[in-house]
Amino acid sequence: MARTRTQYWTSIVDVIAVKRDTHRHPLTVAEGSDPVSEVTGLTVTTAKDAEAAARTLLAPLACEGVVVILLDNGNKIMGAARLALGVSNQCAIYPRNIFAAAILSGASSIILAHNHPGNSRHPSNADWNLTEKIFKIGHAMDIPLLDHIVITDDSCTSMREDTSRWLSMR
Numbered sequence: 001m002a003r004t005r006t007q008y009w010t011s012i013v014d015v016i017a018v019k020r021d022t023h024r025h026p027l028t029v030a031e032g033s034d035p036v037s038e039v040t041g042l043t044v045t046t047a048k049d050a051e052a053a054a055r056t057l058l059a060p061l062a063c064e065g066v067v068v069i070l071l072d073n074g075n076k077i078m079g080a081a082r083l084a085l086g087v088s089n090q091c092a093i094y095p096r097n098i099f100a101a102a103i104l105s106g107a108s109s110i111i112l113a114h115n116h117p118g119n120s121r122h123p124s125n126a127d128w129n130l131t132e133k134i135f136k137i138g139h140a141m142d143i144p145l146l147d148h149i150v151i152t153d154d155s156c157t158s159m160r161e162d163t164s165r166w167l168s169m170r
Contacts, residue, residue: 047158054113070107
């Protein structure tokens with residue numbers, strides 16, 4: 001099977017399976033069109049850059065989905081992992097899956113992104129609770145969470161831009 005440098009895992013099991021295959025780079029999947037190939041190599045310097053990448057990764061989903069965007073030390077996108085698919089208003093996500101993807105890929109930092117199919121651009125309390133947990137774990141592991149993006153059909157919210165709440169997580 002042909003391989004490329006981009007990765008779009010459908011589950012953490014795929015991440016682990018790829019890593020265990022010692023003959024292939026941990027950021028490889030079958031060759032073909034995938035959303036990550038469109039964003040890999042782009043540099044993320046603003047919330048708009050993160051939004052564009054998140055929108056590309058989450059565009060086809062009618063249910064709630066969560067991805068982690070994996071960045072190198074120059075904030076270039078090196079890959080992404082689809083962490084979960086949920087229902088219309090919720091999605092179960094676990095920090096261990098986020099950081100397994102980051103560690104296995106060698107990411108220096110991460111950006112979380114998820115969509116709100118109901119088109120509410122406001123992060124829920126559950127979104128903030130998860131973000132705070134990931135922020136603190138990332139700080140402890142030296143894999144910082146740079147932002148958490150909420151995507152709707154026609155808008156986007158960068159949780160980092162809520163400066164007072166973001167800074168209170170420190």
